[in-house]
Amino acid sequence: MESRYKAIQDTKSIVELLDRSRSAQSRTNTTSSAPSPSLAPATIAFSAASNQIIDLLHSQMADPNALFYMNARSESELKSLAKQLLPFLVGRRDTLSRLVSESNTGAIHVSEKTKAFWQVKKIATDKFLQVFEHAQKNGAELADEERQRREEYLESSQAAWTALKDVLATLDSTVLGPYTLASEDGTKVLGRIEAHVGNGFTLPEEFSVAEARRRAGLPAVNVESSERQSKLAAFWDSMRERPSWKKVYGEGLH
Template sequence: MATTLPKAVPKAMLYYSISSTWSDAVLLALAEKAYAPEELDKKIVDLSKGETLTLSYLRLNIKGTVPTLVVPFADSIHDADSRYKALTDPRAIVEFLDKSRSPQSRTKTISSAAAPTLSPATVAYASATTALLDIIYAEDVSPDSLSLFNAHDDTSLKKLAATQQPFVEGIHTTVSQCLVDAESGKIQASEKVKAFWRAKLAETEEILAVYRVADKEGAQLDAAAQSQRQAFFTKGKTLWDAVAQACTKVGRDMVGPYVFGEQFSIADISLAAWLRRLVQLTADGDGALKVHVGEGVLAKFWSSVQERPSWQSI
């Protein structure tokens, strides 16, 4: 029996989170390129419930991260499972969105709005973009990771645990259940996926061990708990030190007001998303730029970004 192909190709689907640094970058790219809202579907993934760690999501993105953009192939003659491609690297997603609405693209879009080119204009700028993105996408300067370790003393730890413990508990619960279901045969998961879950479980248990006693003063803890708390503070300091070094490296080669001068580019999209989350992690909002970013070109960049209509729309 012949397979009947659909008359219309489904829209792309963006899986994202409102608390994800690189989801912000993709949303900003969509706004800068003036995609019409009808051109793709969006689905918010609840990170606090561990939704990116479920088996169904891992089939889309084995890394269990957001954003993920699932793109249909318009001229596919294959079966349903192969008519789609999942883009899981946020850098690749931003580049795809840039190229899909451009004078050179054959992609048919609904929007009639202008689509400025965001790709670097020269080979030198392309190389500089890669270097900058390598810096801010490094795991040791991830605002999403830092948000879990953003405490330096007993007082700040208590405040952090109040907001982040429910988040991590939710992840722990989901992963634990996934492992139980996999071991019982209720779901069919590969050994690779089960190993991923076990690693994630161990990671959350290490953090929760500190959060669950955050209401106690250091002197009230036994030696093991004190050691865990100190290691936690050290981790947070190490992450912030790495961020400070990254800011210095990035700011050193910026032209201003944006990375390469007046043109707003792919580099600016990711840098803006990265800085936004760092600012949110500080106690005094934008004023913290003077401490962690400085008063130079990065601070001016941050001011310029916030004035863009695209930024105000996300």
């Protein structure tokens, strides 16, 4: 049965709906220290910058799920990644196959959109499995078709991580301060990301650490006035001090 209501599925639409639903009216006649009723930017310029950042974060080039599956740029990395992902992907393929089969036979009743969604996911899963199932073979042991799939995968992985350089550089230059948008400091975290992207990629460290902490309302203890970091590192530092961040990631990223 098709619903006459349209589901909100993407993150941006969900956040915008919640933002519009916030109210400045107090229901308890008390003074609140909660954030302002609206999180939307107050000016056209800030709105443009905010939209650019949001679109960039939700672009295909910045998709963390894609990068997770494409996180191998050499045969040795592919072998390691396959050991990690194969059990999960096999389970996903089997589940999707069962769901598609049961929907075709009428054992379960779902909309055509749901059925099409399962089929697309199964096709994508099968493509990864065609590479990962043969990841432990040396190049000489591969059949021609298997070798071609591996080469295409490694080329796509390299391209994906190369494209991420542009995403990070654009994001870092667009961020206006630590509030435009784990316990380790941002410089260390961004350093690991830069190293993983590789080929000498680094973000410009032009943002004053002391100024970033001042804007975020954080103490600048043992911080030299000349110390600099990237804007993304400053953003990370401001986020990790928030109670909500500590509640979710207090014991590390997961």
